Amino acid sequence: MNIGQAAKASGVSAKMIRYYESIGLIPEAARTDAGYRSYGAREVQILRFVRRARDLGFPVPVIEELLALWGDRDRHSADVKRLALDHVESLERKIAEMQAMADTLRHLAEACCGDARPDCPILEDLGGPTAP
Amino acid sequence: MNIGQAAKASGVSAKMIRYYESIGLIPEAARTDAGYRSYGAREVQILRFVRRARDLGFPVPVIEELLALWGDRDRHSADVKRLALDHVESLERKIAEMQAMADTLRHLAEACCGDARPDCPILEDLGGPTAP
DNA sequence: TCTTGACCTTCCCATGATGGGAAGCCCTAA
DNA sequence: TTAGGGCTTCCCATCATGGGAAGGTCAAGA
Numbered sequence: 001m002n003i004g005q006a007a008k009a010s011g012v013s014a015k016m017i018r019y020y021e022s023i024g025l026i027p028e029a030a031r032t033d034a035g036y037r038s039y040g041a042r043e044v045q046i047l048r049f050v051r052r053a054r055d056l057g058f059p060v061p062v063i064e065e066l067l068a069l070w071g072d073r074d075r076h077s078a079d080v081k082r083l084a085l086d087h088v089e090s091l092e093r094k095i096a097e098m099q100a101m102a103d104t105l106r107h108l109a110e111a112c113c114g115d116a117r118p119d120c121p122i123l124e125d126l127g128g129p130t131a132p
Numbered sequence: 133m134n135i136g137q138a139a140k141a142s143g144v145s146a147k148m149i150r151y152y153e154s155i156g157l158i159p160e161a162a163r164t165d166a167g168y169r170s171y172g173a174r175e176v177q178i179l180r181f182v183r184r185a186r187d188l189g190f191p192v193p194v195i196e197e198l199l200a201l202w203g204d205r206d207r208h209s210a211d212v213k214r215l216a217l218d219h220v221e222s223l224e225r226k227i228a229e230m231q232a233m234a235d236t237l238r239h240l241a242e243a244c245c246g247d248a249r250p251d252c253p254i255l256e257d258l259g260g261p262t263a264p
Numbered sequence: 265t266c267t268t269g270a271c272c273t274t275c276c277c278a279t280g281a282t283g284g285g286a287a288g289c290c291c292t293a294a
Numbered sequence: 295t296t297a298g299g300g301c302t303t304c305c306c307a308t309c310a311t312g313g314g315a316a317g318g319t320c321a322a323g324a
Binding site: 041042045046048049052053055056057066067069070071072073074075076077078080081082084085087088091092094095098099101102104105106108109112113114115116117118119120122123125126127128130131132 | 173174177178180181184185187188189198199201202203204205206207208209210212213214216217219220223224226227230231233234236237238240241244245246247248249250251252254255257258259260262263264
Binding site for chain 3: 145147148151166186192
């Protein structure tokens, strides 16, 4: 399997496969005589794992830990759970931040009549009624 | 006022003030004979506007539009409202994405007993029970 | 067998907003 | 006069991703 086929099979772009290899997230692929990277079912399965973890928003360093745990028969599920819940916490922190922004803005926008007149509580909140 | 004082007064770091100037978000500051940037109350007010808009998560290109509207006496508040609501929409899209990730992960983590045994529904979701 | 088009390789660059740091100049207080 | 702190510009790094160029390779059709 060439990199393009592995990309299609795993849902990870060829570009990203090379990148993940370059930063050591995945092992170096075998090469054909011509220097082409060569992939089998095993490598594609790893790529799919990475893809799924990225879809869940895990940052690459955490995926590295997840991959190590995945390959460790003596792992403690507690370690996996901790990584997952830490990530959930970080997601919810960001969600709360963004929700606060959205709430503030929606509130301001509700007070803005949104017509052809210049008066606007949104701009007044940002910096006052008129530019200095 | 030197850049450091303007930074303190506006809440925008000196680094970012120079950056905003370099990308044309704010006008070039006046200079002293020695080449130091020089700021007055007017400039600080602009910086505070930018700061507040950044705090609300507006991307720089949108802040550029907001600044232009702020300075336009003939603006239509509808234009400001549209920028704000578009941004709210983009925030809520991202929030929904992240919430879906968090929900999935929390659900998986609930099913993970989190003890010393290796069995883990989180890893099973990501790639199967054992690494290939 | 030769050509052609699709694929692969590496390398460089860009994103967005921010910080770190180096080298060198300037200003103020002691 | 000197010391320290602030200013200048310039380069680099982040994080994960894509774009693109220059050049080598492979497979199918004429």
